[in-house]
Amino acid sequence: MRKNGTPITCSFGTSGIDRNLKMEEIFFRNCREFLQMVRVGLFLPRCRNCGLDLVLTEEIVICRNCREKIVSTAENQCRICGKFVAQGIESCGSCLLRPPPYRRHLSYAAYEGTLREIIILYKYGEMEPLKNFLSALYLDIIKRELFPEFDAVVPVPADLRRRHGFQPVRAMGRVLASRLGIEFMPRLLLKKKSTPPQVGLSQAQRKTNLDGAFCLAAGKKPSGLHILLIDDVTTTGTTIKKCAAMLKKGGARVTALTLAQSCF
Ligand SMILES: [Zn+2]
Numbered sequence: 361m362r363k364n365g366t367p368i369t370c371s372f373g374t375s376g377i378d379r380n381l382k383m384e385e386i387f388f389r390n391c392r393e394f395l396q397m398v399r400v401g402l403f404l405p406r407c408r409n410c411g412l413d414l415v416l417t418e419e420i421v422i423c424r425n426c427r428e429k430i431v432s433t434a435e436n437q438c439r440i441c442g443k444f445v446a447q448g449i450e451s452c453g454s455c456l457l458r459p460p461p462y463r464r465h466l467s468y469a470a471y472e473g474t475l476r477e478i479i480i481l482y483k484y485g486e487m488e489p490l491k492n493f494l495s496a497l498y499l500d501i502i503k504r505e506l507f508p509e510f511d512a513v514v515p516v517p518a519d520l521r522r523r524h525g526f527q528p529v530r531a532m533g534r535v536l537a538s539r540l541g542i543e544f545m546p547r548l549l550l551k552k553k554s555t556p557p558q559v560g561l562s563q564a565q566r567k568t569n570l571d572g573a574f575c576l577a578a579g580k581k582p583s584g585l586h587i588l589l590i591d592d593v594t595t596t597g598t599t600i601k602k603c604a605a606m607l608k609k610g611g612a613r614v615t616a617l618t619l620a621q622s623c624f
Pocket residue numbers: 407408409410411412422423424425426427
């Protein structure tokens with residue numbers, strides 16, 4: 361009984377049915393929204409760099425927007441060692457004084473911004489599907505700057521500590537060789553001893569850190585071959601030089617490519 365004396369009655373009229381229908385509608389709408397959130401949150405992949413939804417078929421791991429931010433700076437490099445130089449300069453002083461053991465080395469761009477983030481994601485986040493996108497950057501340099509006259513792709517060997525796990529340079533090398541239609545030789549060049557990363561060492565330490573670190577596999581002589589040597593990032597240029605020197609000693613001509621260079 362209410363305060364004004366009106367008895368409480370249970371209504372089974374039209375308004376009760378409407379209320380039930382509305383509650384049902386709200387329930388199903390909430391369910392739909394919840395399922396949509398689950399679908400987006402769990403199943404629709406997002407760019408690992410910027411977080412945008414990946415909706416296009418070519419967008420694997422990284423969205424198109426992030427990919428388009430990566431622009432080559434190959435035109436501002438020394439024509440021999442690839443070191444970034446001021447516009448108008450053909451060759452840097454050190455190449456003129458001491459020519460390196462390769463014909464040419466080029467980097468796609470500086471190790472910064474989106475390219476740096478993607479390389480870190482690929483190497484340390486072990487995002488293997490990025491090998492296709494990153495190996496296409498080597499191809500881009502080749503098409504613009506070099507004649508694709510190579511006999512084989514050789515990756516800079518991984519350090520001994522990483523030789524049993526994911527080897528990012530080797531994975532890209534395999535894709536690159538396949539796209540160029542040439543041989544892939546991941547075991548031609550070997551690393552004999554583990555060495556600390558060049559980054560963080562003094563200039564004097566960098567010069568000797570990699571002494572005796574690389575060798576050719578027993579019984580392998582790349583005599584007469586034009587080798588495309590690849591690495592991901594170059595810092596001092598020493599790794600590329602040491603590897604190229606070994607290949608040259610075995611009778612090969614070497615052209616080297618890296619995705620990015622920090623400074624050297
Ligand atoms: Zn993105």
